[in-house]
Every structure is written in structure tokens, then in C-alpha cells.
Amino acid sequence: xxxxxGIGAAPAGxxxxxxxSGRRWLPYLLLLPGTxxxxxxxxxxxxxxxxxxxxxxxxxxxxxxxxTLSFGNYVDAVRDAGPQLLRSFWYAAIATLIGxxxxxxxxxxxxxxxxxxxxxxxxxxxxxxxxxxxxxxxxWKTILSDNGALVGLLRDIxxxxxxxxxxATPIAVVLGLTYNFLPFLVLPLYASLERLDRRLLExxxxxxxxxxxxxxxxxxxxxxxxxxxGTLLFFIPAVGDYINAELLGNPNTYMVGNVIDSAxxxxxxxxxxxxxxxxxxxxxxxxxxxxxxxxGTDEVV
Amino acid sequence: xxxxxxxxxxxxxxxxxxxxTAVDDLTLTIPQGAFFALLxxxxxxxxxxxxxxxxxxxxxxxxxxxxxxxxxxxxxxxRPVNTVFQSYALFPHLDVFENVAFGLRRRKVRQxxxxxxxxxxxxxxxxxxxxxxxxxxxGQQQRVALARALINHPQVLLLDEPLGALDLKLRRQMQIExxxxxxxxxxxxxxxxxxxxxxxxxxxxxxxxxxxxxEQLGRPAEIYEYPATAFVANFLGQSNLLAGxxxxxxxxxxxxxxxxxxxxxxxxRARADQGPVFLGVRPEKLALVADGAAVPxxxxxxxxxxxxxxxxxxxxxxxxxxxxGTELAVFAPNSGTAAPLALxxxxxxxxxxxxxxxxxxxxGEGDRTTPxxxxxxxxxxxx
Numbered sequence: 001x002x003x004x005x006g007i008g009a010a011p012a013g014x015x016x017x018x019x020x021s022g023r024r025w026l027p028y029l030l031l032l033p034g035t036x037x038x039x040x041x042x043x044x045x046x047x048x049x050x051x052x053x054x055x056x057x058x059x060x061x062x063x064x065x066x067x068t069l070s071f072g073n074y075v076d077a078v079r080d081a082g083p084q085l086l087r088s089f090w091y092a093a094i095a096t097l098i099g100x101x102x103x104x105x106x107x108x109x110x111x112x113x114x115x116x117x118x119x120x121x122x123x124x125x126x127x128x129x130x131x132x133x134x135x136x137x138x139x140w141k142t143i144l145s146d147n148g149a150l151v152g153l154l155r156d157i158x159x160x161x162x163x164x165x166x167x168a169t170p171i172a173v174v175l176g177l178t179y180n181f182l183p184f185l186v187l188p189l190y191a192s193l194e195r196l197d198r199r200l201l202e203x204x205x206x207x208x209x210x211x212x213x214x215x216x217x218x219x220x221x222x223x224x225x226x227x228x229x230g231t232l233l234f235f236i237p238a239v240g241d242y243i244n245a246e247l248l249g250n251p252n253t254y255m256v257g258n259v260i261d262s263a264x265x266x267x268x269x270x271x272x273x274x275x276x277x278x279x280x281x282x283x284x285x286x287x288x289x290x291x292x293x294x295x296g297t298d299e300v301v
Numbered sequence: 302x303x304x305x306x307x308x309x310x311x312x313x314x315x316x317x318x319x320x321x322t323a324v325d326d327l328t329l330t331i332p333q334g335a336f337f338a339l340l341x342x343x344x345x346x347x348x349x350x351x352x353x354x355x356x357x358x359x360x361x362x363x364x365x366x367x368x369x370x371x372x373x374x375x376x377x378x379x380r381p382v383n384t385v386f387q388s389y390a391l392f393p394h395l396d397v398f399e400n401v402a403f404g405l406r407r408r409k410v411r412q413x414x415x416x417x418x419x420x421x422x423x424x425x426x427x428x429x430x431x432x433x434x435x436x437x438x439x440g441q442q443q444r445v446a447l448a449r450a451l452i453n454h455p456q457v458l459l460l461d462e463p464l465g466a467l468d469l470k471l472r473r474q475m476q477i478e479x480x481x482x483x484x485x486x487x488x489x490x491x492x493x494x495x496x497x498x499x500x501x502x503x504x505x506x507x508x509x510x511x512x513x514x515x516e517q518l519g520r521p522a523e524i525y526e527y528p529a530t531a532f533v534a535n536f537l538g539q540s541n542l543l544a545g546x547x548x549x550x551x552x553x554x555x556x557x558x559x560x561x562x563x564x565x566x567x568x569x570r571a572r573a574d575q576g577p578v579f580l581g582v583r584p585e586k587l588a589l590v591a592d593g594a595a596v597p598x599x600x601x602x603x604x605x606x607x608x609x610x611x612x613x614x615x616x617x618x619x620x621x622x623x624x625x626g627t628e629l630a631v632f633a634p635n636s637g638t639a640a641p642l643a644l645x646x647x648x649x650x651x652x653x654x655x656x657x658x659x660x661x662x663x664x665g666e667g668d669r670t671t672p673x674x675x676x677x678x679x680x681x682x683x684x
Contacts, residue, residue: 202357203390205377207404207449217403221394 053274061268073275081259081276085283088255091170091245092238095177096185099234102178103185104227108219110186111193125186137176137247144172144248168250176244181237185230192226193219228295236284256280306368307333307456309354309489314363316349316513323349325513327363331457331506336483336490338504340497342536346513347493348387351459354491355384367456378407383450384459387466389442391434397421397445398430404453420452423482440471447479451486460492464499476502497537501525509533525583527570531660531669534581541587541629542579542669544662550574555659560625564601564657571659579660579669584630586656589619589639592647602651605629607642617641621650627668 052065053073059065078085110121128136143150144166151167154160166172196219204214242257256276263273309331316324324346331337339347352358354365356377365373372380383404391400401417410416421427424444434442443463450458463479464472480503483490494500500507501521508518509532517529525537534540545559554565555574564580572578589607596602605621608628612635619631619642631650633639642648 197388197390199386199388199390200392202377203384203386203392204403206355206357206382206384207453208378208407209403210376210378213407218392 049274049277052270053278055271055274057269057271059271061270065270070271073271074279077272077276078279080272081256084254084256084259085280087253088239088257088280089283089287091174091177091253091255092235092241095174095181095238096231096235098174098178099182099185100227100231103182103189103230107186107189107193107226107230111190111196112198122190125183125190129183133180133243136180137243140172140176140179141167141247144175167248168253170249170253172248173245173253173255176248177238177241180241180244181234184233184237188229188233189223189226192223192229196222224295228292232288232291236288239284240280307489308368309333309457309491310364310366311350311354312364312366314350314353314360314365316346316353316358317361322513324353324360327513327515329508329515329518331489331491333456333489334487335506336480336492336504338492338494338500338507339510340494340500340507340537341510342495345510347495347510348461350510351384351461351491351493354457355382355459356380357384381456382459383453383455383457384461385443385446385450385463387462389434389446389466391442391445391449393434395433396430397426397432397434397437400434400445401448401452403449408453416452420448423451423485424448424478439466439468440475443467443475444478447482451482451488454486455488457489457491460490462494463492464494464496472499479503501537507537509536511536527658528581528660529572531579531581531662531666534579534658534660535669539584539630540581540669541584542581542660543627544666544668545578545580547571547574547576547578547659554654557659560623562603564654566654566657566659570655570657573659573661577662577664577666579662579666581658581660582652582656584618585616585632585634586652587629587631587650588652589621589631589633589642589648589650591642592649594649596649596651597653599653600651601654601657602649603629604647604649607644607646607648610642610644612641621648 051067054067054069054071055065055073056068056070057073057076106125110118110125114121142148145151146165146167151160151165154166155162155164160166166175200218200222201214204218205211209217239255240257242255242261245253245255245258246261260273260276260280263269263276267273311327311329311331314324314327315322327346327350339350341347349358353360356372356375356379360373363373364371367381372382392403395403398417401420402413405413405416417430418427421429424447426441426444426448429437429441429445434445437445443466447463460479464475467475476499479490479492483503492500492504504521506518507521507524509516509524511532517524517533524533528534528537528540531540531542534542543559545557545564548556548558550556550568551565553568555568555571557564557566557578557580559580566580568574590596592604603621603623605623607619608622609620611618614635616632616634619633620628621631622628629650633642
């Protein structure tokens with residue numbers, strides 16, 4: 001009988017590899033929808049945009065554009081939008097800094113001190129995203145308006161002059177950016193602080209570290225992955241944003257997004273618009289790479 | 302009592318969490334340089350006691366003193382006390398060197414490198430300085446945790462189940478290691494454990510805790526040979542406890558009647574001489590002879606039937622059912638002098654009265670012959 005079983009098992013054994021080879025395609029099959037999506041909606045437009053950035057700038061929508069590999073478009077676009085480019089990075093950097101000052105204590109409190117209020121507070125952080133970005137920014141327009149309570153209060157206590165205003169100033173744009181992108185900073189930061197093993201803080205205290213030293217030596221380094229991820233998720237869309245500058249600012253606060261927007265929709269100058277978009281992308285990429293290397297690559301997961 | 306500058310005093314300390322009393326009016330003095338073990342089942346308050354000494358919990362009432370210095374309300378980082386945590390709590394983003402150097406750096410001590418090297422040599426981890434904790438085995442992590450605490454030369458080192466996560470062989474090895482290190486550095490070790498063997502191997506004084514109180518305190522042999530309560534008798538090793546009534550002194554002995562038999566125990570081994578008591582005998586103090594064979598002169602005995610036997614190498618462990626139904630545990634050494642006993646054999650279990658002991662018993666409590674770990678107050682009725 002043992003022999004019989006042995007013979008009987010042989011075909012089953014050889015059938016197993018066959019079934020395995022059939023399964024080999026399954027992962028690729030599962031990846032197919034995502035790959036198709038990326039090809040059609042990401043690589044396709046990127047190629048078109050890249051091609052458009054090298055079109056002959058003498059052409060127009062009416063006459064059509066010739067592909068002349070005009071790399072000069074990049075020089076022109078960056079030179080013409082120079083002030084707005086600088087302003088974009090400047091505003092985004094300040095907004096990120098304010099975001100960290102507001103967001104780190106917030107994420108810390110939610111993750112470590114909120115107790116049973118934790119989930120309510122998390123919902124409160126995410127809740128504004130249930131309405132549209134545009135509506136939220138328009139609401140800020142009301143809050144910051146010249147006849148609003150906030151401006152009135154600031155005028156009364158003398159922080160703003162008698163005819164001082166917030167709306168249509170750089171302050172309004174930076175506040176708008178900070179507000180709109182704050183959840184993207186708080187959520188990853190919360191996730192990494194929430195994972196923090198509190199017994200490590202007990203151990204640090206036991207080893208003569210005051211609460212402040214424990215924070216600097218233990219909490220902060222261990223929350224670095226969340227802080228890096230959060231600041232990137234905040235900074236990158238903030239640089240490219242144009243809604244806040246459009247609705248809360250004035251032409252002197254326009255950012256690079258506004259220039260790209262008007263190149264495509266107002267001036268109908270596709271080559272320069274496309275070149276500026278690509279230039280912005282490269283600049284952000286370089287800054288992100290430098291940032292990641294500086295903050296220690298192995299910490300970012 | 303002689304008092305030294307470095308003795309640790311826990312005076313009338315109580316800790317409540319809501320309505321739960323974790324530590325109940327505990328008073329304890331741990332002499333400087335002692336290896337002291339707090340032994341108890343989980344939830345008995347031993348870890349809470351340790352955390353109050355470390356400053357990680359604040360007592361609801363009472364005082365913790367080091368020598369003459371009241372440290373009850375000091376923050377953890379202000380106390381000359383360090384802890385080896387059960388989870389080790391090594392800093393994952395720092396390498397072994399920086400983990401061990403952490404306390405020195407916080408206190409701005411000079412010559413960190415040479416001290417760290419010396420400490421790593423003590424725990425036999427030379428050459429591991431650049432490793433991260435995640436790259437170490439459990440035993441190595443444990444030794445880093447020990448080095449990280451010891452390097453600060455605390456007045457008291459607290460160890461919270463430090464060997465709990467190690468496998469048996471490594472645990473034995475670390476027990477010997479810890480004892481060696483303690484002898485070498487001469488620091489007071491307070492060791493919390495639920496493992497009675499671990500406590501007995503390492504500590505020179507053991508306190509058995511139960512429900513927030515200390516049931517008994519003494520040298521391991523003292524506690525084992527003459528337990529103070531039924532809980533201790535069954536938590537530290539195993540005991541056969543027969544319910545009986547003490548009928549007073551006769552000469553130097555306390556007389557006990559149980560199950561219509563009369564026994565005598567030397568008065569020095571009796572916790573009570575009147576009222577309901579347990580007559581206790583450790584399983585290895587019992588010997589078995591075939592029914593009807595002679596019992597050594599002066600021994601006392603109970604007759605029964607062998608109902609179970611398990612061979613465990615150094616000894617054979619028998620269960621003997623007595624006439625009234627209680628099963629006694631008997632450990633017979635495998636010294637080769639006696640033939641093994643068959644199941645169902647009629648035997649007589651006998652013991653030297655000087656090895657027996659008498660404990661106080663709550664009226665109505667029955668025989669207890671098996672360890673009762675988590676419910677010390679439950680009646681350990683045996684079928």
C-alpha cells in the first residue's frame with residue numbers, strides 16, 4: 001500500500017509546478033489596470049506636455065505649432081516667470097514652516113495626549129476636506145475681508161493700521177496655503193508619533209533625560225519619517241498652487257501656478273506654459289532630492 | 302535594625318488605580334548591596350512597586366526613601382535609580398554604543414568611550430558598538446539594557462522581569478551572569494519576577510507578594526522550608542496541605558487531628574497551635590513504602606493508592622490518593638535504591654515530623670495539594 005501511495009503521488013507532484021506556472025501571470029494581471037491608468041493618464045500627457053514645451057514659440061493655436069526642439073523656451077519661460085517662481089518657493093517655505101509650528105504640536109497632542117478624544121480630533125483635522133478646496137478658500141476670503149471681524153479686531157488692537165487689510169496681501173496667501181495643506185502634514189506626522197513606543201520615553205526619563213531632552217533625543221528623531229513625509233506632502237502642492245494666490249492675493253502675490261494658468265488659458269502660449277511646468281517639476285525634484293539626502297535617507301520610509 | 306546610608310525604604314506605600322488597589326500599605330527595607338527579589342503572580346503589585354521606586358508611578362500614599370533622602374515625589378530623571386525594563390526599551394535609532402552612553406551623556410560625564418567599553422566588556426558585548434538594537438538577538442538586547450542601566454552606577458538597579466523574553470537555556474545562563482555582575486559591582490538589585498526558580502537562584506532575600514501585600518520575606522531556603530502562608534507554600538514550589546484542627550501543645554509539639562488521624566509537628570514549625578490549620582509537607586519530603594512495610598521510627602504516615610506516576614529524570618513524581626480522597630504529590634528520587642511503584646499499588650506515604658509545618662487556615666477551607674497561582678483565596682479543592 002505504501003508503494004501504491006508512492007506511485008499515486010508522482011503525477012500529483014508533477015502537476016504542482018504546472019499550476020504554479022499558471023499563477024505566475026496573476027501579479028501582472030493584477031497590476032494591469034494601474035499600469036494602463038498610468039500610461040494613459042500620466043505618461044501620455046507628460047510626453048505631450050514635454051513635446052509641447054519644445055514647440056516653435058512663433059506658432060499659435062490658429063496656425064498650429066511646429067516641433068522645432070526649441071530649448072530656448074525654457075530659458076524664456078524661467079526668465080519671464082522668475083519673480084513668480086522665487087515667490088512660489090518662498091511662500092511655500094514660509095507656509096511649511098508655519099505648518100510645522102502648528103502641525104507638530106497638534107499631531108503630538110492627538111497621538112500622545114488626546115486619550116479618548118483622539119479619533120474625534122483626527123476627524124476634525126480631515127473634516128475640512130469634505131468640502132471643496134475652492135469653497136474653503138472662498139470662505140477664507142470672507143474671514144479675511146476688509147469688513148470682517150478679524151480685520152476689525154486687528155485694527156482695534158493696533159496690529160493693523162486704520163486702513164490696514166489682510167485680503168490681497170502676501171499674508172493672506174501664506175495663511176491660505178498653510179490652512180489648505182495642513183492636514184497633509186498632520187496625518188503622516190500623527191501616524192509616526194502614534195507608533196512611538198512610550199516605554200522609550202520612560203526609559204529616557206529613567207536615564208536622566210528631562211522631558212525636553214527626551215523630546216529632542218527620542219521623540220523628534222523617531223518622528224522624522226513622518227515629519228519628512230508630511231513636509232513634502234505639504235510643500236510640493238503648495239509650490240504649484242495658484243488658487244490661494246488668485247483668490248486671496250493680488251497680481252503682486254501671483255505664484256508660478258498663476259503664470260502657467262494664464263499661459264495656457266489666457267495668453268494661449270502653450271510652448272512657454274509647458275516649458276514652465278517642466279521647469280517647475282525639475283526644480284521641485286532637485287529640492288526634494290537634496291532634502292531627502294540631508295534628512296538621512298534611511299529614516300524616510 | 303542597622304541602617305546604612307544607601308538602604309531603600311518603602312514605608313506604608315499604597316497605590317490605587319481607580320478602585321483597584323495594586324499595592325496595599327507596603328513596608329519594606331532593602332539593605333544596600335542586596336540582591337532582592339519581589340516574587341509574585343501577575344497582577345500582585347510587584348511591578349507597580351518597582352515603578353514607584355523608579356518614579357514612573359506616584360504612590361497614592363506612603364513614602365519611598367533612599368537612606369535618609371525622601372525620593373517619593375522626585376521625577377525619574379532626578380533619582381539615582383536605573384531600570385532594566387521587561388521590554389528592554391532600547392532606543393531603536395541609536396546604536397549599542399549610544400544606547401549605553403545615553404545616561405552618561407545626559408549627565409555630561411567625561412570619558413564616555415572608555416566607560417562604555419568597560420561596561421560592554423562586563424556584559425560580554427565587545428565589538429557590538431556599531432550595531433542597532435534590531436540587529437541583536439534577544440539575549441544581546443537584554444545585556445545592552447543591563448549595561449545601559451549599570452553604567453550610571455545607580456544606588457539601586459531595578460530589574461523588571463528582565464529574563465522573561467529569553468528562552469530557557471539563555472535564561473539560566475543570564476541568571477548566573479546577573480548574579481556574577483551583581484557581586485562584581487556591589488549595587489543593590491531589586492528584581493521583579495514571577496519565576497520562583499529565578500528568584501531563588503539569584504536573590505539573597507525574596508519577598509513573596511500577593512494582592513498588593515507581602516506574604517513572606519526571607520532567605521530563599523527559609524521561605525521554602527518553612528512557608529508562612531498557604532499561598533507561599535504553593536507559589537514557591539509545591540506543597541501537600543491537609544486541612545486539620547490543631548489541639549494545642551504537648552511537650553514541644555503541636556498536635557493536629559485530620560481525617561481521624563493524629564499528627565504532631567515541632568512547635569518551632571507551627572504558625573498556629575489552635576483552631577483550623579493546614580498540615581504541610583513538601584512532595585520531596587514524602588517517602589513511599591509498600592502497604593504493610595515498616596515505616597522508619599518516629600515518622601508519621603498516611604495510607605493510599607498510587608493513581609499516577611510520571612518519570613521526570615531526576616525523580617519520579619507520584620500521586621497517591623488517600624482514604625478520604627485527597628491526592629498527595631510525592632517526589633521519589635531516582636537514586637536506584639527503590640523499585641518503581643505500579644499504578645494501583647497500595648502504599649504508605651511517610652515523613653519525618655521535623656519536615657512538616659503548620660499554617661493557619663480559614664475555617665471551611667479544604668485540602669490544597671496543587672499550586673494555586675492566580676486565585677490565592679479560592680479554595681483549592683482536590684477531587
